[in-house]
Amino acid sequence: MNKDKCVKIINDLGADGLILCDEANMHYICSFSPSEGMIFILNDGTAYHIVDSRYTETAKNNAKLTGLNVIEISKGFIDELKTLIDKHNVKSLIFEDKTISYSRYIQLNEKLSGVDFVKLGDGLMRIRNRKDAEEIVYMKKANAIAEKAFLELLNHIEPGKSEKELAAYFDYLMAKNGSDGVSFDTILLTGTHTSMPHGVPGEKKIKSGDFVLFDFGATYKGYHSDMTRTVAVKSASVEMKEAYELVRKAQKAGITALKDGAKCADVYKAAYDVLEEKQMGKYFRHSLGHGVGLEIHEGFNASPNSKDTYETGNVTSIEPGIYIPDKFGIRIEDVLYLSPHGRENLSNITKNLIIL
Numbered sequence: 001m002n003k004d005k006c007v008k009i010i011n012d013l014g015a016d017g018l019i020l021c022d023e024a025n026m027h028y029i030c031s032f033s034p035s036e037g038m039i040f041i042l043n044d045g046t047a048y049h050i051v052d053s054r055y056t057e058t059a060k061n062n063a064k065l066t067g068l069n070v071i072e073i074s075k076g077f078i079d080e081l082k083t084l085i086d087k088h089n090v091k092s093l094i095f096e097d098k099t100i101s102y103s104r105y106i107q108l109n110e111k112l113s114g115v116d117f118v119k120l121g122d123g124l125m126r127i128r129n130r131k132d133a134e135e136i137v138y139m140k141k142a143n144a145i146a147e148k149a150f151l152e153l154l155n156h157i158e159p160g161k162s163e164k165e166l167a168a169y170f171d172y173l174m175a176k177n178g179s180d181g182v183s184f185d186t187i188l189l190t191g192t193h194t195s196m197p198h199g200v201p202g203e204k205k206i207k208s209g210d211f212v213l214f215d216f217g218a219t220y221k222g223y224h225s226d227m228t229r230t231v232a233v234k235s236a237s238v239e240m241k242e243a244y245e246l247v248r249k250a251q252k253a254g255i256t257a258l259k260d261g262a263k264c265a266d267v268y269k270a271a272y273d274v275l276e277e278k279q280m281g282k283y284f285r286h287s288l289g290h291g292v293g294l295e296i297h298e299g300f301n302a303s304p305n306s307k308d309t310y311e312t313g314n315v316t317s318i319e320p321g322i323y324i325p326d327k328f329g330i331r332i333e334d335v336l337y338l339s340p341h342g343r344e345n346l347s348n349i350t351k352n353l354i355i356l
Contacts, residue, residue: 002028003047003066005127010043010094015118017042018094019081021104024294025096027222028128031062038077039068040084050080078111085112092116098125129291129299130313135223136337136346139293139315142179142220143335143346146227149173150214150349157233157356159208163188163201174218183217183224183296194230194329197286197321208234211328217296224296226317227347228333231354243280243322244353247330250274250320251351254288254302258318260338264306271320272304283322291316292335314338315346 006029010018020026020039027033029041030049037059038050049068051059059070073080085093095108097119109117131139153170167188174182189199190206194213206212215228230247232240254271268288275281287306291299292315300308302316310316319333334347 001067003041003045003068006041006047006124007043007045009120009123009127010041013094013118013123015043015092015094016090017085017088017092018120020096020124022096022099024128024222024298025099025124027294028124030059030066030068031221032058033222034059036077038081040081042088042090046088048084050077050084052077078107082111085115090115092118094118094120096120096124098122125299128293130311131293131315131337132313135293136315136339138221138223139225139335139337140346142183142218142223143225143227143348145177145179145220146174146183146216146218146225147347147349148177149179149218150216150227150229152177153214154231154354154356157206157212157231159206159233162203162205163190163193164203166206167201170214170216174216177218179218179220180222181219183219183226187213187215187228189213189329190233192326192328195323195325195327196329197323197331206233209237211236211240211330213329213331215331215333222294224292224294225346226292226296226333226335227349228319228321228331229349229351229354230330230332231356233356236353236355240328241353243324243328244330246275246278246280247320247322247332248351248353250284251318251332251334254318254320255334255336255343255345258302258310258316258336258338258343260310260312262310264300264302264308264310265304267310267318268302268304268306271318275320275322280322283324284320285323286321289317289319289333310338312338312340 041047191210217226250271257270287303289302321331323329337344
């Protein structure tokens, strides 16, 4: 159980307990995503889920599997936490120093005077960054939902349709196919807009000869998918085809470099070097990839400045791109899993250039 992983953190840091307020961290323990609440875990494995009345029933249903003791607040979350801390004589408490708000930290210090606060650091992030088999099942399900919607959407991509109307329809298709919600605001761009890596869909309409870039993801049981594909409408120029093939070659190099023990910066460099061979490195304007899981960005980044090293259990995107202002942009993105048996690509849609 994930609760036991937290108990190990508590004992490794020599503390009495740990509190979690971050939504994704709470989900990791309670198996759903409350927008507010606290999880309080003691060094002996006793664990509480402190909720308000909005989440009591859901928390109790999930607690049948997680073993958490659900407490509905009668005053405030910190007041309820103080009662438990006094009950269990807690003197040292681990907190999420990376994600807690300053105001929440001040409140904890004021109401829990006499308690020593210990920084969690990246300990839980690194545990969450190593996915287990059940998590991969959920991520594959999220990916299958997104891919099915994408293939349906391609039937509706044609000149005259706007980015905004197609992005909205895409979100509908993912929901229809079983997504609990989008992983992030869907990016659907056409023509010169594709040169903006994270552009926002607008009123721009598709024209023949345009690229259309789709960056999208579905969620299932809290877990995210992430994929980018770039297609051409009706036709593609020689320049567009050559640029697309270069990005595809760069992605292949990045994927090949990804393995247990590989430095994140080296994986980035493998893809970048392919682009730079054609003097296109200057048009690659973001990291090569990011961890994916309960959050769309979590864990390690494949960036030139990263000091991290990939390890078995990691799930990461590999997404090189080139973005030429006022002309076009291309990005190809898959999500990869470093399984105990080797690298596994969770993405299944072809990366050959699709011309609709």
